[in-house]
Amino acid sequence: xxxxxxxxxxxxxxxxxxxxxxxxxxxxxxxxxxxxxxxxxxxxxxxxxxxxxxxxxxxxxxxxxxxxxxxxxxxxxxxxxxxxxxxxxxxxxxxxxxxxxxxxxxxxxxxxxxxxxxxxxxxxxxxxxxxxxxxxxxxxxxxxxxxxxxxxxxxxxxxxxxxxxxxxxxxxxxxxxxxxxxxxxxxxxxxxxxxxxxxxxxxxxxxxxxxxxxxxxxxxxxxxxxxxxxxxxxxxxxxxxxxxxxxxxxxxxxxxxxxxxxxxxxxxxxxxxxxxxxxxxxxxxxxxxxxxxxxxxxxxxxxxxxxxxxxxxxxxxxxxxxxxxxxxxxxxxxxxxxxxxxxxxxxxxxxxxxxxxxxxxxxxxxxxxxxxxxxxxxxxxxxxxxxxxxxxxxxxxxxxxxxxxxxxxxxxxxxxxxxxxxxxxxxxxxxxxxxxxxxxxxxxxxxxxxxxxxxxxxxxxxxxxxxxxxxxxxxxxxxxxxxx
Amino acid sequence: xxxxxxxxxxxxxxxxxxxxxxxxxxxxxxxxxxxxxxxxxxxxxxxxxxxxxxxxxxxxxxxxxxxxxxxxxxxxxxxxxxxxxxxxxxxxxxxxxxxxxxxxxxxxxxxxxxxxxxxxxxxxxxxxxxxxxxxxxxxxxxxxxxxxxxxxxxxxxxxxxxxxxxxxxxxxxxxxxxxxxxxxxxxxxxxxxxxxxxxxxxxxxxxxxxxxxxxxxxxxxxxxxxxxxxxxxxxxxxxxxxxxxxxxxxxxxxxxxxxxxxxxxxxxxxxxxxxxxxxxxxxxxxxxxxxxxxxxxxxxxxxxxxxxxxxxxxxxxxxxxxxxxxxxxxxxxxxxxxxxxxxxxxxxxxxxxxxxxxxxxxxxxxxxxxxxxxxxxxxxxxxxxxxxxxxxxxxxxxxxxxxxxxxxxxxxxxxxxxxxxxxxxxxxxxxxxxxxxxxxxxxxxxxxxxxxxxxxxxxxxxxxxxxxxxxxxxxxxxxx
Numbered sequence: 001x002x003x004x005x006x007x008x009x010x011x012x013x014x015x016x017x018x019x020x021x022x023x024x025x026x027x028x029x030x031x032x033x034x035x036x037x038x039x040x041x042x043x044x045x046x047x048x049x050x051x052x053x054x055x056x057x058x059x060x061x062x063x064x065x066x067x068x069x070x071x072x073x074x075x076x077x078x079x080x081x082x083x084x085x086x087x088x089x090x091x092x093x094x095x096x097x098x099x100x101x102x103x104x105x106x107x108x109x110x111x112x113x114x115x116x117x118x119x120x121x122x123x124x125x126x127x128x129x130x131x132x133x134x135x136x137x138x139x140x141x142x143x144x145x146x147x148x149x150x151x152x153x154x155x156x157x158x159x160x161x162x163x164x165x166x167x168x169x170x171x172x173x174x175x176x177x178x179x180x181x182x183x184x185x186x187x188x189x190x191x192x193x194x195x196x197x198x199x200x201x202x203x204x205x206x207x208x209x210x211x212x213x214x215x216x217x218x219x220x221x222x223x224x225x226x227x228x229x230x231x232x233x234x235x236x237x238x239x240x241x242x243x244x245x246x247x248x249x250x251x252x253x254x255x256x257x258x259x260x261x262x263x264x265x266x267x268x269x270x271x272x273x274x275x276x277x278x279x280x281x282x283x284x285x286x287x288x289x290x291x292x293x294x295x296x297x298x299x300x301x302x303x304x305x306x307x308x309x310x311x312x313x314x315x316x317x318x319x320x321x322x323x324x325x326x327x328x329x330x331x332x333x334x335x336x337x338x339x340x341x342x343x344x345x346x347x348x349x350x351x352x353x354x355x356x357x358x359x360x361x362x363x364x365x366x367x368x369x370x371x372x373x374x375x376x377x378x379x380x381x382x383x384x385x386x387x388x389x390x391x392x393x394x395x396x397x398x399x400x401x402x403x404x405x406x407x408x409x410x411x412x413x414x415x416x417x418x419x420x421x422x423x424x425x426x427x428x429x430x431x432x433x434x435x436x437x438x439x440x441x442x443x444x445x446x447x448x449x450x451x452x453x454x455x456x457x458x459x460x461x462x463x464x465x466x467x468x469x470x471x472x473x474x475x476x477x478x479x480x481x482x483x484x
Numbered sequence: 485x486x487x488x489x490x491x492x493x494x495x496x497x498x499x500x501x502x503x504x505x506x507x508x509x510x511x512x513x514x515x516x517x518x519x520x521x522x523x524x525x526x527x528x529x530x531x532x533x534x535x536x537x538x539x540x541x542x543x544x545x546x547x548x549x550x551x552x553x554x555x556x557x558x559x560x561x562x563x564x565x566x567x568x569x570x571x572x573x574x575x576x577x578x579x580x581x582x583x584x585x586x587x588x589x590x591x592x593x594x595x596x597x598x599x600x601x602x603x604x605x606x607x608x609x610x611x612x613x614x615x616x617x618x619x620x621x622x623x624x625x626x627x628x629x630x631x632x633x634x635x636x637x638x639x640x641x642x643x644x645x646x647x648x649x650x651x652x653x654x655x656x657x658x659x660x661x662x663x664x665x666x667x668x669x670x671x672x673x674x675x676x677x678x679x680x681x682x683x684x685x686x687x688x689x690x691x692x693x694x695x696x697x698x699x700x701x702x703x704x705x706x707x708x709x710x711x712x713x714x715x716x717x718x719x720x721x722x723x724x725x726x727x728x729x730x731x732x733x734x735x736x737x738x739x740x741x742x743x744x745x746x747x748x749x750x751x752x753x754x755x756x757x758x759x760x761x762x763x764x765x766x767x768x769x770x771x772x773x774x775x776x777x778x779x780x781x782x783x784x785x786x787x788x789x790x791x792x793x794x795x796x797x798x799x800x801x802x803x804x805x806x807x808x809x810x811x812x813x814x815x816x817x818x819x820x821x822x823x824x825x826x827x828x829x830x831x832x833x834x835x836x837x838x839x840x841x842x843x844x845x846x847x848x849x850x851x852x853x854x855x856x857x858x859x860x861x862x863x864x865x866x867x868x869x870x871x872x873x874x875x876x877x878x879x880x881x882x883x884x885x886x887x888x889x890x891x892x893x894x895x896x897x898x899x900x901x902x903x904x905x906x907x908x909x910x911x912x913x914x915x916x917x918x919x920x921x922x923x924x925x926x927x928x929x930x931x932x933x934x935x936x937x938x939x940x941x942x943x944x945x946x947x948x949x950x951x952x953x954x955x956x957x958x959x960x961x962x963x964x
Contacts, residue, residue: 237532237765322527322528364759366756
């Protein structure tokens with residue numbers, strides 16, 4: 001097996017058994033990146049020198065007998081995470097020259113375990129998009145078929161795993177930005193419960209929805225990564241101080257007697273036939289494994305996309321005000337202050353970011369606030385209540401991740417509404433603040449991956465990881481590799 | 485027509501915490517520009533605010549001391565606007581559900597009456613940085629941004645429009661100033677902007693119940709300027725109406741040099757701040773226990789202390805007011821009384837000699853070189869006739885200069901009062917012999933010369949003769 005195709009647990013065993021060094025593994029990954037990047041474009045910045053230095057340090061650590069599960073493992077992270085001394089663009093021209101003076105807590109935790117950073121991954125600009133087409137650094141391509149989008153906004157994070165350019169990656173998920181690209185690229189992606197992972201040092205898109213999570217080759221790796229980044233951070237007031245379970249040790253508990261809800265609003269008649277087939281097969285697999293299915297209802301699902309595009313854009317319009325050219329980032333040449341603001345932001349932001357800033361500014365404006373922002377918050381509460389009610393009867397819910405497999409590059413770029421609707425099954429989870437995971441569950445007729453979504457109760461990551469692991473053990477979807 | 489002014493005040497109180505409201509940076513004044521900053525107060529991408537608990541404690545104290553209700557679940561909100569000194573493009577403040585609501589202060593108005601001024605709300609917020617123009621940037625036309633002050637904690641205290649004159653406004657402001665400095669939550673320095681005020685002013689015909697259109701006056705940073713700015717603005721609005729014009733809602737800036745206000749921006753140009761709850765901060769939940777603990781920890785407030793000085797120590801109202809001008813002054817007074825001084829006498833000395841010496845040297849009471857214990861010792865020396873009141877002033881001057889104990893000074897300089905009648909009698913005999921003419925005058929009915937003899941005796945004894953003994957002996961001798 002190629003080193004670059006290994007999972008975290010396989011490479012960890014090899015590192016620990018001294019069959020391979022971290023420098024060798026890192027070198028193999030860097031060579032793989034060089035060979036496939038021209039076709040995929042997962043990275044905005046590759047950091048070979050820092051990576052090899054970190055790998056050498058990890059090898060010394062391993063030689064001392066100090067080998068954590070992530071020590072010496074070459075990873076890559078979305079360019080939304082601040083990395084001290086390494087350029088962080090968030091996919092935007094406005095941060096093209098931004099070198100942060102500090103690092104995100106989640107990356108610091110991985111680094112503390114001895115993980116090696118290969119570089120920073122492509123994404124939709126400021127995480128606003130579902131296709132990676134809004135990146136100022138070119139569109140990442142789907143490794144399964146490079147005419148197709150990888151999904152977004154963590155498109156680079158999913159494509160890098162699928163193309164074996166990193167053993168595992170970190171992404172962020174505001175309305176589906178981990179799960180939808182994981183689904184489109186055939187990897188595992190988990191959005192933890194809001195507050196489970198620190199947001200400190202993660203460039204904010206919509207603060208009440210943003211959450212950090214891993215994208216990996218299999219569920220066991222996902223458990224390892226989540227265990228490494230979860231936990232309370234005193235620098236993030238919204239991070240929650242509840243104990244972090246040992247996700248890895250309980251993976252094999254199985255699903256016998258597990259009650260799985262099927263929300264009827266997610267199995268609509270218009271669902272893509274390939275997706276429907278994959279869902280039916282998954283339900284059959286779980287039945288065979290001993291799980292019970294219960295029909296549930298999430299009655300306010302229809303309002304989720306509209307609610308999301310009011311709350312997320314409102315928060316974004318405020319979060320993105322700091323990119324004004326005064327202290328960091330792009331500053332346009334200008335005569336006066338107003339012109340500097342206007343030109344810097346006009347030149348620095350792309351069209352989708354501008355669209356969302358305008359939407360959000362409008363939603364918060366005097367005279368419209370109650371009709372839009374306040375009403376959206378009320379609907380958000382109803383959506384949360386939907387989940388609470390449904391979870392009174394079930395342990396997890398099973399749904400598609402996206403209505404279709406990946407679409408072609410350019411297909412929806414001029415139709416924002418169609419693009420927004422591709423997140424219809426993922427957005428409600430962010431509004432409810434709970435956790436969900438995407439895992440490989442089949443392929444479309446065109447040979448593109450289809451993902452299955454397992455939604456858990458708040459802080460129920462352990463349960464969805466167990467259910468995901470059981471499914472993975474019973475199927476082969478996750479073993480298929482993109483042929484790039 | 486006669487007009488009635490209507491005034492409401494918004495006061496910004498900078499809190500005396502060691503660190504900023506949402507990060508651990510120091511709040512020290514006057515450091516190198518941008519030396520007290522971090523990712524949070526610089527508004528760097530990814531940085532998040534964490535609330536400083538001390539700020540909440542100070543806000544609760546301010547609220548309880550102004551008769552406010554403490555909101556059990558209060559919310560931080562973002563106030564959005566662009567300005568180079570505002571790093572995030574929004575200020576974290578409170579909008580709906582501020583920490584304190586529905587309070588009041590009773591202010592003193594003419595003729596010793598009190599008037600209740602309602603306080604709408606007190607909320608917590610962060611300060612902005614400041615712009616530095618000129619040389620700093622190395623270009624003549626350049627401007628720099630110093631973010632040391634960014635994220636410094638402020639309370640904004642908003643009154644109802646209950647004030648009806650500039651004097652009432654100043655009285656309210658002074659009382660609020662006294663409370664926040666008394667609590668030790670603000671240094672009260674108005675020149676440095678630690679305590680600053682915006683005034684909302686309107687006028688209406690006397691007898692009307694409908695308020696006129698108001699103007700908001702910004703940048704008033706002394707009690708004198710508050711009075712000046714409000715009076716100017718009242719007159720400006722009256723003149724405008726009398727001339728057939730109408731007052732427009734606007735923000736006006738006070739110019740301390742000319743004593744006038746000028747338009748800064750109209751209602752149409754006013755910002756739409758697009759307030760919304762800050763998703764980076766969770767709602768602030770304050771339990772009843774927390775409020776009760778704060779209530780127990782409150783110091784005795786100026787009003788209560790005045791009452792106690794009057795009821796328990798027998799001070800007149802005037803003395804009680806003067807001696808509670810600041811907490812340090814009241815503490816000094818009480819320490820003097822506790823050390824054995826008579827309350828009225830200690831008070832007189834503080835209001836007299838000590839205040840004079842403090843003012844002459846620009847010394848705050850906190851650094852008074854004469855301790856309350858030393859003052860009490862000095863007063864005891866008068867009481868037990870060791871020295872006269874006159875000599876005491878000499879001793880006090882020496883204490884101020886040298887910091888020595890009064891007993892030591894009296895002994896070193898031989899200032900002990902002479903009460904021995906034999907010694908005094910011999911002085912009197914000498915003086916009467918040398919001034920036979922005046923003795924005759926006195927005996928002939930010119931009793932006024934008695935003062936002359938007292939003066940001569942005191943002079944001859946270098947002020948040390950006990951005045952009571954001198955009086956008695958002189959009277960006997962002169963009557964012959």
